[in-house]
Amino acid sequence: MEPLAVAVNGLVKRYGMTAAADGLSFEARSGEVTALLGPNGAGKTTTVEICEGYRRADAGSVRVLGRDPHDPELRTRIGVMLQSGGVPTHARAGEFLRLIASFYATPLDPAALLERLGLTASARTSYRRLSGGQQQRLALAAAVVGRPELVFLDEPTAGLDPQARHATWELVEDLKAAGVAVILTTHHMDEAERLADEVVIVDHGSVIASGPPSSLTGAERQLRFRARPGLGLDELLSALPPATIAKESPAGHYVIEGDLVPELLATVTAWCASNGVMTEDLRIERRTLEDVFLELTGRELRS
Amino acid sequence: MTDLTFSPSPGAAPRSRMIRAQTAYELRTLLRNGEQLLLILIIPVALLLLFSSAPLLDLGAGRRVDFLTPGVLALAVMSTAFTGQAIGTGFERRYGVLKRLGATPLPRSGLIIAKTLTVLAVEVLQALVICVVAAALGWSPHGNPGTVILLLLLGTAAFSGFGLLMAGTLRAEATLAAANLVYILLLALGGVIFPLTKFSGGVRSVLELLPISALADGLRQVLQHGAGFPARDLVILAVWAVLGLALAARFFSWE
Ligand SMILES: Nc1ncnc2c1ncn2[C@@H]1O[C@H](COP(=O)(O)OP(=O)(O)O)[C@@H](O)[C@H]1O
Numbered sequence: 105m106e107p108l109a110v111a112v113n114g115l116v117k118r119y120g121m122t123a124a125a126d127g128l129s130f131e132a133r134s135g136e137v138t139a140l141l142g143p144n145g146a147g148k149t150t151t152v153e154i155c156e157g158y159r160r161a162d163a164g165s166v167r168v169l170g171r172d173p174h175d176p177e178l179r180t181r182i183g184v185m186l187q188s189g190g191v192p193t194h195a196r197a198g199e200f201l202r203l204i205a206s207f208y209a210t211p212l213d214p215a216a217l218l219e220r221l222g223l224t225a226s227a228r229t230s231y232r233r234l235s236g237g238q239q240q241r242l243a244l245a246a247a248v249v250g251r252p253e254l255v256f257l258d259e260p261t262a263g264l265d266p267q268a269r270h271a272t273w274e275l276v277e278d279l280k281a282a283g284v285a286v287i288l289t290t291h292h293m294d295e296a297e298r299l300a301d302e303v304v305i306v307d308h309g310s311v312i313a314s315g316p317p318s319s320l321t322g323a324e325r326q327l328r329f330r331a332r333p334g335l336g337l338d339e340l341l342s343a344l345p346p347a348t349i350a351k352e353s354p355a356g357h358y359v360i361e362g363d364l365v366p367e368l369l370a371t372v373t374a375w376c377a378s379n380g381v382m383t384e385d386l387r388i389e390r391r392t393l394e395d396v397f398l399e400l401t402g403r404e405l406r407s
Numbered sequence: 408m409t410d411l412t413f414s415p416s417p418g419a420a421p422r423s424r425m426i427r428a429q430t431a432y433e434l435r436t437l438l439r440n441g442e443q444l445l446l447i448l449i450i451p452v453a454l455l456l457l458f459s460s461a462p463l464l465d466l467g468a469g470r471r472v473d474f475l476t477p478g479v480l481a482l483a484v485m486s487t488a489f490t491g492q493a494i495g496t497g498f499e500r501r502y503g504v505l506k507r508l509g510a511t512p513l514p515r516s517g518l519i520i521a522k523t524l525t526v527l528a529v530e531v532l533q534a535l536v537i538c539v540v541a542a543a544l545g546w547s548p549h550g551n552p553g554t555v556i557l558l559l560l561l562g563t564a565a566f567s568g569f570g571l572l573m574a575g576t577l578r579a580e581a582t583l584a585a586a587n588l589v590y591i592l593l594l595a596l597g598g599v600i601f602p603l604t605k606f607s608g609g610v611r612s613v614l615e616l617l618p619i620s621a622l623a624d625g626l627r628q629v630l631q632h633g634a635g636f637p638a639r640d641l642v643i644l645a646v647w648a649v650l651g652l653a654l655a656a657r658f659f660s661w662e
C-alpha cells in the first residue's frame with residue numbers, strides 16, 4: 105500500500121506557556137484534500153510548518169510521504185504556500201514563477217500556469233504592486249509549478265474576493281483529480297465543506313473532531329434557533345413526539361432533532377409564544393461545520 | 408491555452424542549472440533596482456570624478472586620480488559585498504523569501520554560491536566602469552594584477568561575511584540603518600578618499616586595522632606604488648574574512 109501522504113501522531117509543540125500543538129493527530133492521503141479547520145491561533149500554521157520541515161516538534165511523530173520532514177529529498181516532492189510572504193518584493197510575477205520552475209526537472213509551463221490563475225496581464229508587474237489576491241495566487245502558482253506529490257496551502261484564500269476564491273478552489277480540485285495530496289488550512293467552514301474529503305477541526309492545538317464533512321455534520325436535518333438561555337426544555341419536550349431530542353448547547357443555542365414535520369415547527373413556535381420567548385435565527389437545515397464547532401467548543405469559529 | 412496537467416512529476420533540476428537560474432535572477436533584479444545602482448555604481452563614480460577633478464582635499468604627493476582610484480575600488484567592493492548584500496538579504500529574510508526558497512530543491516549552499524557569484528559579477532562590472540573612468544582621468548596603474556585580485560577577493564569575503572551576519576541576525580530595518588551607518592563611517596574613516604595620514608598616530612593605527620582601510624591601503628600600495636605583496640593588509644583582510652564568515656555561518660538565521 106502507498107504510504108500516507110502525511111501521518112501526524114501525538115504532535116506537541118510548545119511556545120513558553122502556550123501549547124501551539126497539544127497531542128495533535130491526523131492523516132492525509134494522496135488524491136484527497138485534507139482541511140485543517142480552526143479559528144486563529146488554533147495551531148494550524150504550527151502544524152503545517154512542522155510537516156514542511158520548518159519547525160521541530162517537541163514530541164510526537166510526523167511522517168511526510170513516509171519520510172522524516174527534514175529529509176532533503178522531500179523538497180523536490182512537496183509544494184509550499186506560506187501563510188504570507190515568500191516572494192521578493194521587487195521580483196516580477198512571471199520572473200519569480202520562472203525562477204521557481206527552473207529548480208525542478210519537469211515543471212509546469214509557468215506561462216500556462218499564470219494564464220490559468222488569471223495573472224498573465226500581471227506577469228511583468230512586481231510583487232509589491234500586485235493586489236493582495238494576485239499575490240496569493242502567485243504564491244499558489246509557485247507551490248504547484250514543480251509538479252509536487254503533496255502541497256501544503258496555508259490559508260490559500262484568506263482575503264480573496266469571491267472570484268479569486270473560486271479560481272483557487274478549482275485549482276485545488278484539479279490537483280486532487282490529478283492524484284496530488286492537498287493539505288490546506290482555513291477558518292472558512294464553507295471552504296472546508298466544499299473542498300475537503302477529510303476535515304480536521306483543530307482548536308487549542310488538538311483535534312476536536314475529524315472525518316468527511318458529511319459524517320461530521322450528519323445527514324439529518326435539525327431545527328435550530330437562538331433565544332434567551334435557560335428555557336425549560338423538558339416542558340417543551342412533553343409537547344413533542346416521544347423520539348424528539350432537544351438540547352441547549354452552548355447557552356442560548358437550541359437544537360431540536362427528530363421527525364421534522366410541519367406540526368413540530370408549529371408546536372415549537374406556539375410553545376415559545378405562550379412562554380413569551382422571542383426566537384432568533386430559527387432555521388431547519390443540516391448541521392454545518394460551523395454548528396459542529398459551536399457545539400464542541402461553545403464558541404463561534406470566526407471570532 | 409496550453410494544457411496543464413497537474414499529475415505529480417517530482418524531481419530537482421541539476422544543481423548547476425539551479426545556481427545559474429538563481430544567479431541570473433539576483434543579477435537582474437539588482438541591476439534593475441535604482442537604490443542599489445546608486446549605491447554600487449553612481450556614488451563611487453561620482454566620488455572619483457568629483458575628488459579627482461577638484462582640489463577639494465590635500466591628497467599628498469602624486470596625482471589625485473592615482474590616490475583615489477584604489478580607494479574607490481575598495482569602496483565599490485564594500486558597497487556591493489557588505490552594504491548592498493546586507494540590506495538585500497535582510498529584506499529577503501524579513502519577507503520570508505529565504506524561508507520559501509528553503510522549501511524548493513535549491514540547497515542553501517546553492518543559494519549562497521549564487522549570491523557570491525552575483526557579488527563577484529557586480530564587482531567585475533564596477534571595476535570595469537571605475538577603471539574606464541579613471542583611465543579617462545589619466546590614471547596610470549602599476550603592480551601585479553594577481554595581487555590586486557587577491558586583495559579584492561579577500562575584501563569581498565570579509566565584507567560578505569559581516570554583511571550576511573548582519574542580514575541573518577538583525578531585523579531588516581535595523582540592518583538597513585546599521586549597514587548604511589557603517590558604510591558612511593567606513594567611507595569617512597577608512598582612507599577611501601581622505602588619507603589616514605590626516606589622523607593622529609594613535610587613532611590612525613586603530614583605523615588601519617579596519618577592513619576598508621586594509622583593502623584601500625593594499626590596493627594603493629600595489630596600484631599606486633607598485634608594491635609586490637602588501638602582506639600586512641592581506642593578513643588584516645584574511646582575519647576579518649575568517650571572523651566574519653565564521654560568525655555568519657554560526658549565527659545566521661534563515662527566518
Ligand atoms: N514562533 C512562535 N513563537 C511563539 N508563539 C507562537 C509561535 N508560533 C505560533 N505561536 C503561538 O501558537 C499558537 C498557534 O499559532 P498558529 O499555529 O499560528 O495558529 P493558526 O495558524 O491556527 O492561526 C498561537 O497562540 C500563537 O501565538
Ligand SMILES: [Mg+2]
Nearest residue numbers: 148149150187
Ligand atoms: Mg495560521
